[in-house]
Amino acid sequence: MSLGVYFDGFSSTQEMLEVARAAEEAGAESLWFAQHMGFREAVVWATAAASVTRTVRLVPTAISPYLWPPLPVAMSMSTLAEFAGPRVALAVSVGNILNLGESGVEPVKPVRVMREYVQNLRALWAGEPVHFEGEVHHLRGAKMMFERGTQCPLYVASTGPQVLKLAGQIGDGVLLSAALTLESIRRMLEPVAAGVSAAGRDPRSVRKAGFILLSIAEDGGVARQEMLRKLAYIFRSKGHAANIATANLGIDHQAIIGCFARHDPEAAVGYLPEKAATTFAVAGTPAECRAQLAAYLTAGLDEPIVEVTGTPQQRRLALEVIREVCRDRGRR
């Protein structure tokens, strides 16, 4: 098990760089740069972070085939790999349907497109001219002119069973979204295992990574309230229905969606009981967070990845928890 830290692209670049340095020093083994449409771009952040770190792995995350053609992505990752060495990986995903729509893109045939994307990236990195007529992209002799033969590990990010199965079949790893219950994580790893089995692969060849929301404060109640706001925002998506059902907390998901449709996020928070903060995420005092995180570490993930965000004091507390978890791991 290796602990990582993720960034959601909402904080400043300066803050990200400070946390990246401190996370490596605390023992984190990977930094994941989640890209949300309209916010900070993942490869630029990963490259900037590479310049202030030495060993930590760098993973631009959730690059969508619908907005980034394979050749430019292969070029940017190879440029990053040339700069940072072998500590580079990439996570790809279909992307958020709402955000894709705002950029005029409809994610058609996602399983096929994701499969083609992974194949094309690997073929480009192999260094030979690539000929491929795909659903979205067409390569007619495109080729890389540098770093040829250097493959970059590819994680496939999803919460849907078909793409999760595909991750098991062809990914070097799978990445699960944040705000999942422990039960959801276990359930989502089932199609991954099915994909691994169907492809006749060694289960250990597919790394299982997952984002874990973390809200920490000396006052546990404050941390949990902050987490409820984040969860309400995340649960505006219909895609979380099955995940929410696993919690058995009587959450009215439709009401939350309705609040966001009316641009009333505060009302949406009211539909979440305080227990949701510790059921879908890690939230509370440092001691409470350590205990909750321990449960996530046994949920079947090889790479639990926590966020470090909030005020300077909250970031310091989160990094301290990471340091302790990594130290404990070292002792074992």
Next chain:
Amino acid sequence: MSARSPRLGIRFEGFEGLADACALAREAETAGASSIWMTQHLGGRDAGTLATIIAAATASIRVVPSNISPFIAHPTTTAMMLATLAEYAPGRVAASIGIGNQLDLGQSGVVPDASEEAVCDFVAALERLFAREPVRFSGRTFRLEGARLSVAGSAIPLFVTALDQRMARRAAQTCAGVQLSAGFSPEFARACIAAYEEGAAAAGAAAASRPRAGFAYFGTRDAASFEGVRRKLAYLLRNRLMAENIRLSGLPIDQEAIIDCVARRDLDAATRLVPDEAVEAFAVTGDTKQCVRIVRRFFDAGLDELLINVGASDTERRAAFDLITVINR
């Protein structure tokens, strides 16, 4: 004419090794270069990633991902990249948008139709996204349905890459500056800048304060350096858009023969068709004194920034940085 004082900078083509590029960037900064441009060639190093690396390796020099093609990139993701880079290196980022190389685009399954309009649409979309309001806009290569940039950053000047007067004229109708490709003579640069100013006047736009940049190959008096530039020019002159550039130079260059040679992948034969006078007309070559004179001709033609490739040998690089020091002093 531009109101800016003319400056010399450098350009990477994306095929230089990273360690070398970082070392050159530091030297360029020390020599007082105005900026470092990274041309996006499909299959080469990514210009945005390279710009981030160079920004990290230097203290204050401007970095400019260039020739970003609307046929490969999307305005939302390009705006995110540039805004993130600008937050990392405040006040040090610009970018240029260009059609891209037709052959390379074809290898990525793209046929660049209505290319001038596509470039201008892309620039307009970037300008609107930089304003951080939701954008609804149908361009030739994209559609925005409320996309919004949420990264606040410093201003990012944009350029349109022009290979001819037509594109230069069209570029003036956007809010962007103009950046001329390599291989132009000062005479052709003058014609393109005139076209840019005509375009601005026709659109009722004030273009006087907008930047005008150009690329140029650089070589020393050394025979190998001179031949290296000749070879690069042979490859550039295969492009039919260079016909007017050749005509204005008044030099007897058989462009059709060059095109035939390059099509047969016989670059040696194409190189033999480029006379010495063409190397002197379309590039910056010679000793420092001669180079200063040529650079001044480009500035007199209306460019306010010239970006040179610094060459491969230590001698060429030393000469390039000496030239930058002399010009920018």
